[in-house]
Amino acid sequence: MKIEIAGENALILYFGDKASPEIAAKIYQAEKLIREHCADVLIDLIPSYASILVIFDLFLCDYYQLKNKLHSCLVKLQAGSIVDGRLVELPAYYGIESAPDLAALAYRAQLSIEEVIRIHQAQEYRVYAIGFAPGFAYLGEVDTRIAAPRLATPRVKVPRGAIAIADRQTAIYPSVSPGGWNLIGLCPTPMFTTECEPNMPVSVGDRVKFCAINKTEFLALGGNL
Amino acid sequence: MNGFLVKQAGIHTLIQDLGRFGQHQIGLTNGGPIDKLAFSWANRLCQNVLNSSALEITMGGLELIATSATKIAITGAKVDVFINNQRKELWRTHTINSGDVIRLGFAESGIRAYLAVVGGFQIPLSFTSSATVCREKMGGLQGTALINNDFLPINALTKYDETDFTLNYQYRPTYSKNVVLRTIIGYQYQHFSSVAKRLFFSSEYTVSDRYDRMGYRLTGSKVKADIKGILSEGICHGAIQIPADGQPIVLLNDRQTIGGYPKIGSVIALDTAKLGQLGQGDKVHFEQISIEDAHNLNQLSACLFTGTKLELC
Numbered sequence: 001m002k003i004e005i006a007g008e009n010a011l012i013l014y015f016g017d018k019a020s021p022e023i024a025a026k027i028y029q030a031e032k033l034i035r036e037h038c039a040d041v042l043i044d045l046i047p048s049y050a051s052i053l054v055i056f057d058l059f060l061c062d063y064y065q066l067k068n069k070l071h072s073c074l075v076k077l078q079a080g081s082i083v084d085g086r087l088v089e090l091p092a093y094y095g096i097e098s099a100p101d102l103a104a105l106a107y108r109a110q111l112s113i114e115e116v117i118r119i120h121q122a123q124e125y126r127v128y129a130i131g132f133a134p135g136f137a138y139l140g141e142v143d144t145r146i147a148a149p150r151l152a153t154p155r156v157k158v159p160r161g162a163i164a165i166a167d168r169q170t171a172i173y174p175s176v177s178p179g180g181w182n183l184i185g186l187c188p189t190p191m192f193t194t195e196c197e198p199n200m201p202v203s204v205g206d207r208v209k210f211c212a213i214n215k216t217e218f219l220a221l222g223g224n225l
Numbered sequence: 226m227n228g229f230l231v232k233q234a235g236i237h238t239l240i241q242d243l244g245r246f247g248q249h250q251i252g253l254t255n256g257g258p259i260d261k262l263a264f265s266w267a268n269r270l271c272q273n274v275l276n277s278s279a280l281e282i283t284m285g286g287l288e289l290i291a292t293s294a295t296k297i298a299i300t301g302a303k304v305d306v307f308i309n310n311q312r313k314e315l316w317r318t319h320t321i322n323s324g325d326v327i328r329l330g331f332a333e334s335g336i337r338a339y340l341a342v343v344g345g346f347q348i349p350l351s352f353t354s355s356a357t358v359c360r361e362k363m364g365g366l367q368g369t370a371l372i373n374n375d376f377l378p379i380n381a382l383t384k385y386d387e388t389d390f391t392l393n394y395q396y397r398p399t400y401s402k403n404v405v406l407r408t409i410i411g412y413q414y415q416h417f418s419s420v421a422k423r424l425f426f427s428s429e430y431t432v433s434d435r436y437d438r439m440g441y442r443l444t445g446s447k448v449k450a451d452i453k454g455i456l457s458e459g460i461c462h463g464a465i466q467i468p469a470d471g472q473p474i475v476l477l478n479d480r481q482t483i484g485g486y487p488k489i490g491s492v493i494a495l496d497t498a499k500l501g502q503l504g505q506g507d508k509v510h511f512e513q514i515s516i517e518d519a520h521n522l523n524q525l526s527a528c529l530f531t532g533t534k535l536e537l538c
Contacts, residue, residue, distance in 0.1 A: 005411035007491030008519040010461035012412065019456060044249040046459025048483055053459025055249075058523055063516050129457055131483030134252045134361050138457070175362075192251070194351060200251050 001030075001074065003067055009043070009058040011066060012051055013074075019049040019140060024126045027052055028085050028205030030077050037073035041066060047204040048129040049138075085205035087124065090172070092163055092210040093218035094120075094185040098225060101182035105148050105165065117212060119143045120184065124207045125170060135174030135192025135200050139208050142170050154180030161186045161223065163210070174200075188213075188223030227293035228346075228378040234371040235287035235329065240346060240364065243276045245354035249482045255462065256356030256364060257478050259438060259501030260337050261494065262398060262530075263301035267341035270298035270318050270390050270535065277345025278355040280371075282338045285331040287371075291321045293381055296343045296389070302335030302400060302502060317391035317538055318343075335400030335502035347378040358479050360439070389538040396533050402507040404499045406475070407514045407522070408465065412488035416450040417467075424448060425489060425511060430473065432507045438479040440466075441500055443509065447471030450487040457485040463492040465511075475500060493519045495526055 006012040013030065016023045031047045034054060041061040046053040056066050094117045096102060106116045125139035132138075147168045155178060158164070162173040164181030173179060174191035187210075192200055202208060213221070231238075241264065244257025258264035258281055268277050280287070285304045296318045299306050306313045307328045313319055315338075321327070332338065348355035348365065357365030366375055410422070417425070430445035448471050459482060460466075466474045466486040475492055477500075492500065493514070500509065514522075 005409060005490075005516055006459075006488075007411060007461040007463050008409055008493045008516060008523065010459075010491070012458065017456070043246050046249045046482055048458045049456040051456070051458040053249075053461060055461060058520055059527065062520050129483055130250060130252045131457070132252065132481055134363070136252055204250065 003070060005063065006053055010053055010055045011063065011070070012053050013070065014051050016050045019128055021126060023050050024128060024205060025084060026077065030074055031205065033073045033076060034070065038066070038069050041069075046131070048131075085127070085203065085207060087207045087209065088202050089209050089211050090187050090189055090201070091213045091217065091221055092121070092185045092187055093213050093215065093223060095215055095218070098186040099184045101151070102184045105146065105182050105184060108148065109145055111145065116146050116184070119146050120165075120170070121210045121212055124209050127202050127204050127206045127208060130200070130204055133174060133177055137171060137191065137200070137202050139170045141168040144168065148182045150180040151182065154178055158183065159186070161188060161191070163187050186218065186223060186225075188218055188221035226376065226378060227381045228376055229289040229291055229327075231371050231373060231375040231377065232290050232326070233286060233288035234373050234375065235282055236284035238283070238287050238371040239281045239357040239359075240278055240348050240355055240366065240371070240377075241281045241357060242278045242355045244356050244478065245352055245358070245364070248352050249459070252482060253352055253361060253363065254358055254480060254482055255478050256354065256358040258339065259478055260301055260339070260498045262498050263337070264339045265530065266316065266392060267298050267300040267339040268345070270300070270316070270392065271296060271341045271343045272390075273341060273343065273345050277341065278348045279339055279341035279346065282329060282340060283336055285329045285338065287329045287340070289327045289377070291323055291325045291327070293323050293379070295321050295379055295382055296386075297321055297327065297340060299329070299338055299340045301338040302332040304332045304338045305330030314391075316397050318389040320387075320389065336504050337502060342379050343382060344380045347380060360479055390535040391538050392533070393536055400499075400502045402503065404496065404503060404507070404509050406492045406496045406500060406509050406511050407519070408490050408492050408511045409516050409519055410490040410513060412464065412490065413450060413452065413455060414489050416452050416487055417448065417489050418451070421448050421450075422489070425473070426513050428510075430509050430511075432503050432505055432509070434505045436503075436505065438477055440474045440476040440480055441503070443473045443475070445472070448473065448489070450489075452487055454485045455487055457483045460484050460488070461491055463494060463497045464488045465490055465492060477501060493522065495522060
């Protein structure tokens with residue numbers, strides 16, 4: 001692990017230079033340790049693919065003190081075993097009317113639509129990062145056979161709940177927004193809500209598995225077409 | 226109801242407190258005042274806690290009608306202020322009576338003014354803060370900038386107080402069109418050659434037409450990193466992102482919390498406050514400082530702020 005300065009009140013911890021389940025598990029564990037041992041000076045934490053940004057109160061501690069604190073609490077990390085997040089199952093309606101890019105993605109991949117759906121569901125994804133918009137979780141990595149580049153022209157309006165693929169990442173749009181990812185289905189579970197806690201069904205470090213549902217189930221779970 | 230009716234919302238007026246913290250893990254950014262110093266003075270003049278909700282008025286054009294008696298203070302960008310058509314001074318409190326009309330002209334130097342009211346605007350908190358972030362539809366009255374006919378509730382004054390406070394002229398910030406941005410190198414700085422770094426710290430940059438609360442895009446000498454992109458990672462306030470075109474972007478309060486462009490370092494918050502008062506065509510220089518210097522500057526500035534006494538009018 002390497003610690004770099006990010007800003008006057010921010011340090012960034014690098015755990016590697018590529019995303020992998022091993023690094024994600026380490027970050028998951030490190031985040032918990034930092035929250036526990038540095039709580040008194042912590043303002044915010046941003047875990048991501050291979051790094052954690054630590055934002056601290058510079059009136060309560062300086063950069064050297066924090067660096068020491070981080071080093072001493074993360075010693076436990078190297079010694080400790082690999083800890084995993086929760087497994088969260090999310091329903092997915094892969095109906096063709098809700099998936100404008102599914103046919104094109106299948107054609108490009110020289111697979112049938114059914115195969116694309118089967119491959120997308122077959123795997124457990126990791127929540128590598130949350131950002132871009134409130135509740136937007138980057139899940140990875142999808143099978144190379146169904147990886148697809150972003151659309152040349154992003155859509156002005158992607159519906160809330162849209163399940164999407166970009167390169168080897170998949171995600172669910174938490175609210176209506178512009179977006180350039182390939183839309184392959186709809187998830188009726190709200191990914192971000194301001195009304196109740198927790199505000200998101202997943203956190204960084206959790207694992208996600210999609211389970212196909214039919215239209216009736218989708219509508220019964222509160223989905224909108 | 227006690228408060229203010231928004232007669233004219235102005236170009237872009239936002240309810241802000243000091244910002245939304247501890248919510249990055251669900252993707253929420255900070256919001257909060259771009260010029261924290263001017264914002265804090267507005268609240269201090271009103272004898273408020275510094276996190277009280279006040280207005281950030283970008284460019285100007287705001288008109289409010291009071292529905293109860295209170296006091297207000299306006300700080301920040303130089304802008305004409307009229308109460309019932311009488312010209313009033315910035316950086317001091319003014320007594321307001323029910324029915325008074327408060328009107329702001331357009332900013333002449335600086336672009337953001339702050340209007341605080343005794344006790345603060347009474348705005349429900351979303352995720353611990355009233356700060357408006359339009360991109361996230363978060364905070365404020367309905368997650369947007371003020372619109373005409375909005376109503377801004379306040380608490381009625383508990384006692385009538387004739388004393389008005391002012392900040393002495395010598396302590397009032399002035400807003401120039403040429404700002405030095407003190408910068409700590411960090412993040413991917415090792416991916417910029419020593420020539421690239423020297424170029425970056427010796428060149429003058431101009432604020433482009435793309436500047437907002439998310440960030441300021443600058444134009445000037447192109448600086449190239451030896452990598453194109455990085456794995457998306459957390460972005461702190463003031464981070465200087467260098468996209469493929471080599472033109473720096475200084476990221477501010479409403480930035481996205483993660484991103485995949487290389488960053489050469491970060492501007493200290495004392496100076497992003499000055500950057501945020503610039504508009505298109507204004508000039509900046511980056512000056513490299515150490516993190517120790519940054520910490521000292523913050524301590525000094527905090528001492529100066531708390532040590533400066535307000536004066537009676």
